[in-house]
Amino acid sequence: MSAAPALSRDAAEAAAAQPLPVSAAGRWRGLVLPVAAVLLWWLLSHAGLVNSALLVPPEKVLATAVEQISGGKLWRALGASLAREFTGFAIGTLAGLLLxxxxxxxxxxxxLAGPSFNTFKQISLFAWIPLISVWFGLGDTAKVAFLSLAALVPVVVNTCDGISQTPPALLEVARVYGYTRWQTFRQVVLPAAxxxxxxxxxxxxxxxxxxxxxxEYLLVAGVGIGNLLIEGSExxxxxxxxxxxxxxxxxxWLTNASARLAERRLARLRGRTL
Incomplete structure (x- = not known):
């Protein structure tokens, strides 16, 4: 009696990487709650059930959005915030990958360094603000240093865990084939991690x-989306x-969606190269 051929591990991983089909109705279900919230917001603001100074009507927010966009103030603030984010993200990610x-x-x-890093990562990120502000001031350098710390820890933890958890069977195969340490890292460890x-x-x-x-809230010097919020609050x-x-x-949301899209495409590419 013949048995159906079992999927190899690599084939199973490639199949698991394929996203499940989503129906057209499923794509719109996520809008139900936001639309309901906006309708409730409109009703409360126009029915006089809450203080209008605390909950302004949606049309006033829309008018402010048009003013901020057409006047260019939004783009200046958003550009400054994104420039800081991507700079800090790049520095923290590169350092995190190496470490x-x-x-x-x-x-x-x-x-040697593991216990010190484990202690370091237990320190709350915002506890570094006083020290960073003394060392770098309140400008962009301080903000980028703070963002680099935010990006550093998750990259270090996941990179270390991924590499150290490489299946021993794969390492044994590399040893049998006579791979050098660099070949083992590049062709076995790195893909597994x-x-x-x-x-x-x-x-x-x-x-x-x-x-x-x-x-931008705590290091208030400069322009940014956080400073825009502070201005509105003050x-x-x-x-x-x-x-x-x-x-x-x-x-x-756009950042999350872009990262998920990149993850799916890399998974498909990895599945095709297996």
Missing amino acids: GAALGVSRIFNR APAIFTGIYLALIYSWLATIGA HFQMDLVIFGMFVVGTIG
């Missing part, structure tokens, strides 16, 4: 955007505050 790879590959280095490494980079991208807003312009929150959420 994580060193911790994952070298047992000696892990024993790629999902974990990408997860770390994905988290770093999200954390760096969240930290961008926090840095002048009690709730329409400006709500618009700023909408911008922050939209950029966060």
Whole structure:
């Protein structure tokens, strides 16, 4: 009696990487709650059930959005915030990849530096603000240093874990075929650790955007979306505050969607090369 051929591990991983089909109705279900929230917001603001100074009507927020966009103030603030985020993200990610790879590959280095890093990552990110502000001031350099720290930790942790958890069977095959240490790392360890490494980079991208807003709140010098929110709060312009929150959420959603799209495409590419 013949048995159906079993899928190889690589084929199974490639099949698992394919996204599940989503129906047309499923794509729109995510809009139900936001639309309902906007309708409730409109009803409350126009029915006089809440203080209009605290909950401005949607049309006033829309007018503020048009003013901010047409006047160019939004683009200046958004450009400054994104420039800081991507600079800090790039520095933190590069440093995290190097440090994580060193911790994952070298047992000696892990024993020397691992305990210190484990202590370092337990320190709250915002606890570094006083020290950073003294060292770098309140300008862009301080903000980029803060964002680099935000991106560093998840990349180091996931890179180290991905490399150190390479299946021993793969390493044994590489040893049998006489691979050098560099060949083993490049052709065996790195592909096996790629999902974990990408997860770390994905988290770093999200954390760096969240930290961008926090840095602009606490290190207030300069221009940015966080400064836009502070301006609205100080002048009690709730329409400006709500618009700023909408911008922050939209950029966060776009960042998340872009990272997920890149992850799916890399998974498909990896599946085709297996």
